[in-house]
Amino acid sequence: MTEYLLILLSAVFVNNIVMVKILGLCPFMGVSKKLEAAIGMGAATTFVLTLASGSSYLINHYLLGPELSYLTTLSFIVVIAGIVQFTEMVVQKTSPVLYQVLGIYLPLITTNCAVLGIPLLNVQAKHNFMESIFFGMGGALGFTLVMVLFAGMRERMEGADVPAIFKGSAIAMITAGLMSLSFMGFSGLIK
Amino acid sequence: MEISRVLIDNEKMRTLYHFHGGIHPPSNKSQSTQVAIARAPLPSRLVVPLHQHAGEAAKPIVQVGDHVLKGQLIGMPDGFVSSAVHAPTSGTITAIDMQLIAHPSGLPNLCATLIPDGKEEWIPHKAIDYRDHSSAELQQLLRMAGVVGLGGAAFPSDIKLRIGKQKITSLILNGAECEPYITCDDMLMRERAAEIVQGAEMLRFMLDASEVLIGIEDNKPEAIAALKQAIADRGMNHEVVAIPTIYPGGSAKQLIRVLTGLEVPSGKLPTDIGVQCFNVATAYSVYRAFAQGEPLLSRIVTIAGNVRQAQNYEALIGTPIDELIALGVALPDTNGYIMGGPMMGIPLPAVHVPVVKATNCVIAASDRLFPPPPPALPCIRCTRCVEVCPADLQPQDLFWFAQSKEFGRAQAFSLFDCIECGACSYVCPSHIPLVQYYRFAKSEIRAREHDKQLADQARERHEYREHRIEREKQEKADKLAAKEKAAQAAKLNSLQQPTPQQQAELADLEAHRAHIRELAQSGVEHPED
Amino acid sequence: MLSALLVMAAIAIVLGAVLGFAAIKFRTEGNPLVDKIDAILPQTQCGQCSYPGCKPYATAIAAGEADINRCPPGGEEGIQKLADLLGVEFKPFGGDTAAPKAKSVAFIDEAICIGCTLCIQACPVDAIAGAAKQMHTIIAAECTGCELCVAPCPVDCISMLVIEEKITNWKWKYPVYSLTTKK
Amino acid sequence: MLFSPFISKPDNVSQIMLKVLLALLPGIALYVWYFGPAILVSITLASLTALGTEALMLRLRNRPIAPFLKDNSALLTGWLLALSIPPLAPWWLIVVGTAFAIAVAKHLYGGLGNNLFNPAMVGYAVLIISFPMQMTHWIAPHGLGQIELGFFDQLEYIFLGVLPHNATLDAITMATPLDTLKTHLHLDQSVQQILDMPIYGQLAGHGSEMVAWGFLCGGLYLLATRIISWHIPVAYLGTLFVIAGIFHLLDPGHYVAPLFHWFSGAAMLGAFFILTDPVSSPTTNKGRLIFAAGAGLITYLIRAFGGFPDGTAFATLLMNICVPLIVLYTQPKVFGKKSPKDNPVHKEGRP
Structure with missing residues (x-):
């Protein structure tokens, strides 16, 4: 159990998918203008990622095996696309407001490199099924965490006297950079 | 939360409560309490605004050239929240026009100008015994006597007495007078304590309140003694409670909290928790209205600040302020005038604006007394404002949202619970005009809500119109079809009547048109927000 | 080769089944967006946007046919609100739309x-x-x-x-004596 | 004439900042006493760079320069950074760090009052990640170094990188007490053995513990003058103490005593001067407790298990990230509302 917990914590803090691995920047920048959107996006991504990590493990392990490994990326993309479609329908039905707020970024979870990256990293790290799930969930939680924190900062920055040329995405990128800098403090905590 | 117990009448103990924050600005009250209240001489002319109270303006009911008597009604209350306006003395109405008044906008408003004839000739009036009347009758009397809250907000008192089925436990008289410089209530309590406690009894009678608490800050020992004496003389059981001196202890909600420990719920009225609060001067004018039959024609005004002799004057409503200031003699370096106290008062657009029912104090300002603040620096979120905010708000966040015009979030951070007491601005080390930002944000939000309402109305009307046009088209088509049918059925000589449904629709339409006509006739005034 | 095809086909069939099920289970109708956009528009029904009223303009925006900067009575603030609602960038007035006028x-x-x-x-x-x-x-x-x-x-x-400024419609002004504009 | 209120307290930002600078003086004095005057060179360099960068940025941003230079906030940033990096580091290190702190962490966000991160700590983090080598040039306290450089030799080294012919870098510098502890623990030495080394004093590092006392005194002055509230220092030092205490009780051979943590590294400086920066810390009291407790936890984790010898800077930055959310969810009860949950902050638009 400890080892699963370590995988989880490591994925959330030490090897944060956005701050340390610099993956998934597109929704990170795109859907972090408002806190509620960020929370929604985080929840959707967590759902997709956890499901994707599990099913991609099953596909990779039972369906593809070593001889069909060249199909890994392709089949993962298909599975993720399917899960995202499913999520989109669920969100549209259950929370039209959230659906509106997430806008284009919801279907774009498909092309979120974090979502494809984590199953591939799972394969690379030779994680077993549970490890894959925990790694996927940790990655997604880490994504949600930084995204929500980032959204909080961006909401506060709306009132700041940021120089005109740095307004909007520019200062957001700088903030993301400084956040990443801060997350380096965790380096070495869990090997 | 309980902070102290004070001894009342040597036997009862009352628990006092504490509200968060507050400040202790220099009080500057002693200058104007050295001499007794003086009656201001009859001014050369009186400018009586028709909108001196919260709510709708009174409607003028006199004509230019009319001779009026002292106490004669010149402005009729118009609307639910409104109050009457009277001629403060006898004389001739020479104008009913837009005049500069004491308002932060510096814009003029409708006023009646009266040139006194010097005779002070009263209109017939008589005292009543309030015990012979019902509360509703008394309320109507107060409305017609123009009695409004004299603490500064000038809210019509009859509305505050209209409590419905609410049971009022405590009637609170506000004699806290927490703002620096102002001493009009203090002097009134010292000199006319008997009238105040009788007025309080009348208010208690109307509210059917179980107890009367008179809250006075402990920096006014003379007033406390005078009221206690007046109560004892009459054998009443009103309680005079000395409360700690702290600004804004005289704000109604804060005073209620100190005296009863109850918090008026946000967006609700004190009556919702069984409390009602009146200023001591209001109680005094209630007494005058009933026991002497006199409408509200004058009030006590403190003249203070940069003047040779600070003093309280009993001035007629409508007295030009410059004539009052002349009595105290403003010093040569005076560079402006403030109506009200230095914390919440408004700068006068001109010194000749008239005294109104809300004018408790006029302060002559100079750079020596009120040095211009250094330029504002950015907020460093030091939260000194949080420490002093009596409404437990986060002033730095409200400022942050107001200055960047994020009104929705300002509202979410309870902007409308701000009482604009100015304690935050007082302590701000960056010297940011915080209250100014809150006023801006509040008025902007109100305007938006008003616009939104108008837009919704417009949408409704537009949709109705579309609907109507559609229906008219349909009706025309139907008629055409009916005609054809009729032509065909001519042989049978039978004409179809409109169906009951169509009749109903037509009646509907007719009613709507009538409504439009009515609206057009009833004048085209912009509804006030 | 065949096994690869079979694998992909199997994945496709399973996903297709799941999505088909979801499409029925989570079906949504109507577009609540139009009403939301319409609520922001000032309802002047002036047609300056080149649509015959506020609702048609709202419908056009929701369908992605119209820009958000075509409503002069709504002012820049209206554009900002639309931008916030739709999650797009603010767009100033320009092109063929008139600039906002005083009310x-x-x-x-x-x-x-x-x-x-x-x-x-x-x-x-x-x-x-x-x-x-x-x-x-x-x-x-x-x-x-x-x-x-x-x-x-x-x-x-x-x-x-x-509409003239009167005491009844007067608003407090934005404090102008901030540091950047000091004397 | 402006609007009400017309009176205000005679207090201003530059006085507040000045008092904070004053409160740093006891610590600086002890620093000079134990480690020589090199730190004064760093502080001077940092001050000049801070003021220069501030003026330049204000000019670029088209803002009035004089009132902001007089507010002393740039000076404070410079001083805090100078106190966090090794005094013998080459001159350009402090210049780069301060310039980055002022230009990027402060002015790109809109200058005074707008920054999300503590500028000094951003400068520190940039330096330790970009120039880890130069960041180890800690000076040995009096009597512990093999060779002690004179003031002019120090100047020569800082500005020209030239050492006197008989000295080597290793001879004049040494690892910090925290660093030494970490390295030797890795070599499987016990805490007791390590603390017997001459660089350790009563509670923590010889000399550096005294500097920490200095900062503690300054901090108490800030508390007494009500410039800072007690919440942040108490929660920070308290958390650090409790966690360090738990680990110490579990395995005293491997984990040092809590007081060691208090008096080494930037703990005291952080508790009273860095974390308490009003701009980048929460504005609610409850939020301050959470913020500082979180910082204490992260500081300990990084010190005990992480890759860096000290964690105060990273803990500050990581908790700075959380500030807007902490503030949002720790709103106190508003007058007339039943509970904090009654505030619409928690209702409107939150799914």
Whole structure:
């Protein structure tokens, strides 16, 4: 159990998918203008990622095996696309407001490199099924965490006297950079 | 939360409560309490605004050239929240026009100008015994006597007495007078304590309140003694409670909290928790209205600040302020005038604006007394404002949202619970005009809500119109079809009547048109927000 | 090769089944967006956006056919609100749309009015009262200032009056004495 | 004439900042006493760079320069950074760090009052990640170094990188007490053995513990003058103490005593001067407790298990990230509302 917990914590803090691995920047920048959107996006991504990590493990392990490994990326993309479609329908039905707020970024979870990256990293790290799930969930939680924190900062920055040329995405990128800098403090905590 | 117990009448103990924050600005009250209240001489002319109270303006009911008597009604209350306006003395109405008044906008408003004839000739009036009347009758009397809250907000008192089925436990008289410089209530309590406690009894009678608490800050020992004496003389059981001196202890909600420990719920009225609060001067004018039959024609005004002799004057409503200031003699370096106290008062657009029912104090300002603040620096979120905010708000966040015009979030951070007491601005080390930002944000939000309402109305009307046009088209088509049918059925000589449904629709339409006509006739005034 | 095809086909079939099920289970109808956009629009029904009213413009925005910067009465603030709602960037006024004007209401010079009812027919919110051969009057409180009545008037008796600042509609101003603008 | 209120307390930002600078003086004095005057060179360099960068940025941003230079906030940033990096580091290190702190962490966000991160700590983090080598040039306290450089030799080294012919870098510098502890623990030495080394004093590092006392005194002055509230220092030092205490009780051979943590590294400086920066810390009291407790936890984790010898800077930055959310969810009860949950902050638009 400890080892699963370590995988989880490591994925959330030490090897944060956005701050340390610099993956998934597109929704990170795109859907972090408002806190509620960020929370929604985080929840959707967590759902997709956890499901994707599990099913991609099953596909990779039972369906593809070593001889069909060249199909890994392709089949993962298909599975993720399917899960995202499913999520989109669920969100549209259950929370039209959230659906509106997430806008284009919801279907774009498909092309979120974090979502494809984590199953591939799972394969690379030779994680077993549970490890894959925990790694996927940790990655997604880490994504949600930084995204929500980032959204909080961006909401506060709306009132700041940021120089005109740095307004909007520019200062957001700088903030993301400084956040990443801060997350380096965790380096070495869990090997 | 309980902070102290004070001894009342040597036997009862009352628990006092504490509200968060507050400040202790220099009080500057002693200058104007050295001499007794003086009656201001009859001014050369009186400018009586028709909108001196919260709510709708009174409607003028006199004509230019009319001779009026002292106490004669010149402005009729118009609307639910409104109050009457009277001629403060006898004389001739020479104008009913837009005049500069004491308002932060510096814009003029409708006023009646009266040139006194010097005779002070009263209109017939008589005292009543309030015990012979019902509360509703008394309320109507107060409305017609123009009695409004004299603490500064000038809210019509009859509305505050209209409590419905609410049971009022405590009637609170506000004699806290927490703002620096102002001493009009203090002097009134010292000199006319008997009238105040009788007025309080009348208010208690109307509210059917179980107890009367008179809250006075402990920096006014003379007033406390005078009221206690007046109560004892009459054998009443009103309680005079000395409360700690702290600004804004005289704000109604804060005073209620100190005296009863109850918090008026946000967006609700004190009556919702069984409390009602009146200023001591209001109680005094209630007494005058009933026991002497006199409408509200004058009030006590403190003249203070940069003047040779600070003093309280009993001035007629409508007295030009410059004539009052002349009595105290403003010093040569005076560079402006403030109506009200230095914390919440408004700068006068001109010194000749008239005294109104809300004018408790006029302060002559100079750079020596009120040095211009250094330029504002950015907020460093030091939260000194949080420490002093009596409404437990986060002033730095409200400022942050107001200055960047994020009104929705300002509202979410309870902007409308701000009482604009100015304690935050007082302590701000960056010297940011915080209250100014809150006023801006509040008025902007109100305007938006008003616009939104108008837009919704417009949408409704537009949709109705579309609907109507559609229906008219349909009706025309139907008629055409009916005609054809009729032509065909001519042989049978039978004409179809409109169906009951169509009749109903037509009646509907007719009613709507009538409504439009009515609206057009009833004048085209912009509804006030 | 065959196994690869089979694998992909299997994945496709499973996903297809799941999505098909979801499409039925989570079916949604209607577009609540139009009403939300319409709620932001000022309801002047002036047609300056080139659509015949606020609702049609809202529908066009929701369908992605119209830009968000075509409503002068809504002002820049309206554009900002639309941008926030739709999650797009703010877009200033420009191109063929007129710049926002001061709020005004129509006024009929009753001495000139001949009672032709043309303006009554043009008014989108029924804010003009009157009948044929009788003087018409604008119900100022209900006039949205759309100016649609000005053009049809055959005797040019309708003028637009800018709403003046009075004590009743006065607003506190933004504090201007901040550091950046100090003397 | 402006609007009400017309009176205000005679207090201003530059006085507040000045008092904070004053409160740093006891610590600086002890620093000079134990480690020589090199730190004064760093502080001077940092001050000049801070003021220069501030003026330049204000000019670029088209803002009035004089009132902001006088507010002393740039000076404070410079001083805090100078106190966090090794005094013998080459001159350009402090210049780069301060310039980055002022230009990027402060002015790109809109200058005074707008920054999300503590500028000094951003400068520190940039330096330790970009120039880890130069960041180890900690000076040995009096009597512990093999060779002690004179003031002019120090100047020569800082500005020209030239050492006197008989000295080597290793001879004049040494690892910090925290660093030494970490390295030797890795070599499987016990805490007791390590603390017997001459660089350790009563509670923590010889000399550096005294400097920490200095900062503690300054901090108490700030508390007494009500410039800072007690919440942040108490929660920070308290958390650090409790966690360090738990680990110490569990395995005293491997984990040092809590007081060691208090008096080494930037703990005292952080508790009273860095974390308490009003701009980048929460504005609610409850939020301050959470913020500082979180910082204490992260500081300990990084010190005990992480890759860096000290964690105060990273803990500050990581908790700075959380500030807007902490503030949002720790709103106190508003007058007339039943509970904090009654504030619409928690209702409107939150799914």
